[in-house]
Amino acid sequence: MRLFGYARVSTCQQSLDIQLKALAEQGVEPHRIFSDKESGSHLNREGLQTLLMKVEKGDQVLVKKLDRLGRDTADMVNLIKEFDNMGVAVRFIDDGISTDGEMGKMVVTILSAVAQAERHRILERTNEGRQEAKARGVKFGRKPKIDKTRVIDMRAAGKSATEISRELSIGRSTVYKICE
Known part of the structure; x- marks a missing residue:
């Protein structure tokens, strides 16, 4: 069994360091860690796609947290199925769960739904805050260029x-x- 790792942050300004350190502490070799710096709202991510090409039956993929693999429940379920069809288990370090066995797959599916719901709540709160700020006269965006x-x-x-x-x-x- 080979260990692979996957890490993701949503923007280029965020750091992968904590996730990479956690994967290394679990014994994942640096050349087997794949990462992305983009949204988890879709599966068309270069690091994830490369990981899918590299893993083989009997391998295990480690991810620090469930929401680092993806945000959308349907995508997560399909991704877990894809790994399962390949004979690859996925283990979430912080969440203490794995896709080994039916119970693990069920727990991951439920937690994916919870993660997606939380993401929607965050977006709602952010939009509400933005609307309140606009009502108070706060201006968003870049300052105009100086002539x-x-x-x-x-x-x-x-x-x-x-x-x-x-x-x-x-x-x-x-x-x-x-x-x-």
Whole structure:
């Protein structure tokens, strides 16, 4: 039996380090760990697809937590079936469950449904918070680009850095940097 590992985070800004360390502590060799930095809402992930190509009957795939493998219950059930048809067991380290046996598959299916429901609740709370913030006047998105030529022209016209920063809603230090 060979051990493989899978790790996933949702964005490039997040770190895989904790998951990779947990997999290494379980004895997974670094060249047998596959990872993705993208959403778990679909199965078309490069690391996951490569893992599916590499595993063979009798292998075991370790994943730190259930939601790292996927978010959608139907996708998770299909993925577990696919591993099962290949004769590959999946073990979730933190959750203490494995797809070995019928009971394990049932528990994974139930927990997948719970994970999907939690994801929907998180999205609902996030959207509610965003709507409340908008109602209070909070603006989202990037700040508009600063028109550097306008700053230079205003400075040349004799306006102080404080006057320019107030008029354009930028920091005085920004005015000084532009005018250097």
